[in-house]
Amino acid sequence: LKDEDETLILEMLEELHAADVADILETLSSQQRRKLIELGSKGFDPEVLSEVEGEAQDDLYEHMPNDLIADAVTELDTDDAVYVIEELGDEDREEVLRALASDDRVAIEESLSYPEDSAGRLMQRDLVSVPEFWTVGQTIDYLRSENSNIPEDFYDIFVVDPGHRVVGTVPLSRVMSSKRAQTIISIMNDDPHIVDASAEQEEVAYQFTKYHLISTAVVDSAKRLVGVITVDDVVDVIEESAEADILALAGVREESGLNESFIEIVKGRFTWLFINLGTAILASVVIGLFEATIEQMVALAVLMPIVASMGGNAGTQTMTVAVRAIATKELNASNAVRILNRELMAALLNGGILALLSGLVAMIWFKSVLLGSVFAAALIVNMFFAGLSGLLIPMTLHKLDIDPAIASSVFVTTITDVIGFFAFLGLAAIFLF
Amino acid sequence: LKDEDETLILEMLEELHAADVADILETLSSQQRRKLIELGSKGFDPEVLSEVEGEAQDDLYEHMPNDLIADAVTELDTDDAVYVIEELGDEDREEVLRALASDDRVAIEESLSYPEDSAGRLMQRDLVSVPEFWTVGQTIDYLRSENSNIPEDFYDIFVVDPGHRVVGTVPLSRVMSSKRAQTIISIMNDDPHIVDASAEQEEVAYQFTKYHLISTAVVDSAKRLVGVITVDDVVDVIEESAEADILALAGVREESGLNESFIEIVKGRFTWLFINLGTAILASVVIGLFEATIEQMVALAVLMPIVASMGGNAGTQTMTVAVRAIATKELNASNAVRILNRELMAALLNGGILALLSGLVAMIWFKSVLLGSVFAAALIVNMFFAGLSGLLIPMTLHKLDIDPAIASSVFVTTITDVIGFFAFLGLAAIFLF
Structure with a gap:
């Protein structure tokens, strides 16, 4: 250019x-x-x-x-x-x-x-509302009247009572395909989706997605019609909230994107890295407890990052599924126990197979059956706790009204690091010397 | 129940x-x-x-x-x-x-x-199309005719030529607010958004989001109108593709969700954990190279996970931003160099501050200025490569037509682990003994 x-x-x-x-x-x-x-x-x-x-x-x-x-x-x-x-x-x-x-x-x-x-910030105030007693013909004539309050694009017509409360909606296509003499009341949906102006945008987006809405009426605290939200604005909300979850899970602050200024980027990532430094030091303290054990057998230092890393990955998998399932309302109190059982069984099965494999590798590498067995046992223990914390931590945070996408990773990786190092070095200290 | x-x-x-x-x-x-x-x-x-x-x-x-x-x-x-x-x-x-x-x-x-x-799978075949020479009145009469091909809900009317090629679209609201005598051709958009039936659904979703579409015409290879895609179906595509990215970044296979069967879940996670086992072993091999060094100073084993973990986190941050920016088409060849510069500067700045902090901690903990300095230096080196690989790996995978969301994490964490251990233990071997 x-x-x-x-x-x-x-x-x-x-x-x-x-x-x-x-x-x-x-x-x-x-x-x-x-x-x-x-x-x-x-x-x-x-x-x-x-x-x-x-x-x-x-x-x-x-x-x-x-x-x-x-x-x-x-x-x-x-x-x-x-x-x-x-x-x-x-x-x-x-x-x-x-x-x-x-x-x-x-x-x-x-x-x-x-x-x-809130929904009130997202809504558009220009809309088409008609009284209950109008006919299709009156509605069409009104729309042709070049009234400046009629928006350029609209998809539903809202039917209101004298107190301006919504009693029904009529999709435009139904008005179009009805005869002029028909009354609006006879063709309207009398159980319309209505959103409170103070509702959260993510809740609005959930309604739109679940019920395939194109537009919905927005009402104030007295249930009076004050605006309309159309699906194109909701698409932005859906994209942004999925985006926010992705970035939050990776420890990038919500506002960050490619077009953010340099200082914003540095700040938006620093917090997470700083917290991570703290949890990494905590894990190191656990290793420090076993300095004498490592001194006796340096192979432990070589293998211990594998235990922590496998637990971290398994925990992140379960946690990510849980965070998304909470966001899409698939995971709730009624199925939590069933899902927990399943996650723990999956963790034990995968943990078992991988422990067998990697235990064999360790055994051959360091020519010690005992070291291989301790390694495998620590891996299974850590993957079990990874599955447990991957599910329970997001659920607990959600109960405490903390966004699980933002805070879960820190807890899950801290737990898998600490338990990983502790289980491996602890078992080694007991059984190897 | x-x-x-x-x-x-x-x-x-x-x-x-x-x-x-x-x-x-x-x-x-x-x-x-x-x-x-x-x-x-x-x-x-x-x-x-x-x-x-x-x-x-x-x-x-x-x-x-x-x-x-x-x-x-x-x-x-x-x-x-x-x-x-x-x-x-x-x-x-x-x-x-x-x-x-x-x-x-x-x-x-x-x-x-x-x-x-593809768009062809997503489209609905019942739609309203009218010839160019019709008037608004003729269109309304046709819609009132109870023709069984007229869908219940529709938002745009497609104007077609005798070869059934789309020449324009008219939003329903515009038909409604126009006089009966007006010709359709005089009120239509003559540059309509059209989608090829073989187009990918994610590309369709991108068009809908960018241009705030409610519905779009779908045409076959001969440019004939064959269907319509409405925004409610696109909302599902948007949610699913953001979902797929989130899960893929955490190493969970795309199909997995809470309602997946047990065996599917175990299989969908095993692949990733298995690959991760391989890369973790690779990192351990690097540590193994320095067994003699660690034997001389066990403090190295205590501190080394911090270097790897900080690099992994910084790399994941940059990578996640890059993966999303590629998905939303914000990151491309024209701004890649500018973004790379910025990411590297951010990595060096955050790396510098955190290296100073954690170097001090190490210095006090192990009462060695030299160990603290080596630790800080390794941290800066690793965070620089984390920023570099976090951006370049997703971009390279995208160029090679591999989904960056699925494959980036493995490469980035392998690089930050290997470089982290190598830099820290290598510098220690050179400067501490």
Whole structure:
């Protein structure tokens, strides 16, 4: 991307989808990006502001004049506008809010009054609601009336009572295929999915996935209809929460991604590495207890990392399955005992086979039947505790309302390290000398 | 759940959403489950068959009579029907296919002719397509005509030329808000998103996420419209592929979940543990090279797991970020060098701070400045290679068309173990004696 021909670039940007422009901004180096923002921010599709992420987002919001941001926010759907406003710096946010028309400002401020990561932040306020006594014909005429509150894209029509409480929903396709004279009430689903504005976004995503929803009504604490959440926003939530779990399991802080700034990356990983240093030292202390034993037989030092590593891997496997099963609500109190039994049996079976194999290797390598047997026994013990802790730790953390994806790894690997070294060196101290 | 009152249970099942019935089947023990299937399979909503997963799915398909399965398949949308047929055993599949009406059978067999995990398997064949020259009024009349090819739920209308090639799409909401006399061609998007039936499902999911699609046309190799994919099916693909990445990174084979059978679980984890045993032995061989050095100073055996473990963690962090960035197409050749520089700087900075800290601990613990320095130096070296391999290994595997989520961990942890032990014990051998 050269920046010689300004008009050519501007033309190109206009033809591209907002998501593609955002991708370009994210791929550029920060110098090139600033040039493009100076050059092109007037011509940007407003949706570029809600599509762009990470460092590119910071740069765009910082270097784009606030009045242009305000113009763009006015064009956006409430949910996207709220997202942009959330991400602005404090000063910019106030300036942009002041520059908005009062009805837009009130709508955004109302959404912002709901907690972060709640349904209220995700919802779009423009929606189509009709009274119960209307017919299909009246509904179609209303939709053709060019009322400015009618959103461009919508998938369900909400049927409300005089108190603006949702009594049913009608998918658009059903309105379309019904005769004009039919009443709305006769074709509506009278048991609609409704989400509370204060509900957590992950709970909303779970409902959408489970019941294959396309859109759902959002109601306030008095059960009045205040907005609608559509599936395209939920797709982002699903991706982000799976992403957060993956990164958290690897000890990378949630916000980190490729577009994060350097300092954020270093900080986001340091915490985990620092905690891991502590647990690694703990494991070393256990080894230190057996210094005299190792001095008598250095082969122990050669083999001991295998016991710890195998336990760590087995524990991580069980833990990962458990963390995901908790996240998708597959694992709960009613099947926990059954699953625990199964995990422990699997750990013992795999542990048994691998202990046999590696015990043989140790026996041949160090020409000692006794060393091989102690090694195999320690491996089985550690893999059993790996299975046990891999399942019980995420479940316990979940009960204590701590995100199992973030905290489980530390505990599981500490336990498998400590038990691994302790079992192997302890058994060696008892049986080998 | 007691099974005393049969009719009560049947009534309850009828009122529940198919997804909830599937959840109940999955939570029951296999004995209770079979009883419920015997009792209730006549009353099941056909969608229960496409919602249920894992062991419960196997049980349901096995114990439900094939003629009832065929009845259910007839009721399902093509995509769900194809999913059920795919999962049946070979014999049952043929029997069910034979029991279907010929048009249903042909539709399902055509979908099955596309490769597994392709768009063709995911698509629904019932859709609404109209010729270019129709008006909004003609379209609405057609939708009211109770034609059996019109699906119950649809979100976009596809505009086709006489060769049945897609020339545009119109969202339903736009049809609804347009006057009867307007031509369809005047309100359509003339640059619609189209997906090839042979495209991979993950690519389809990427398009849906990026462009916030609700439905997209699927075309065959001659560009003729053959089906439609809706976002609710894509949500499943997104969840499954994030899930597969999480599990693969932890060394659990893709198919495994809580509802997998015992033998599947043991097998799905054994491979990884077996490979890990090999790499752990490799690391032990490295330690074995320095047996004489360790004999001179057992403190080395106490400290060496810390070096390996810190490198492993740092490598896993970088690797996980890289694997996800490759999956979401954020990391590519154009920004690889920039990202590599950043990762290495982060590794050196975090490595430097942690080496200082842990070097001090080692110094005080073992009262040796030299040992502390060697330990710190080895830690920095290992964390540098952790950052390097954490990024380069997933990228190389991706270039070689190997799924980085499955294979990266083995290489990264092997490298950090081997380099960790080698650097620490090697430096110790040189400088301490």
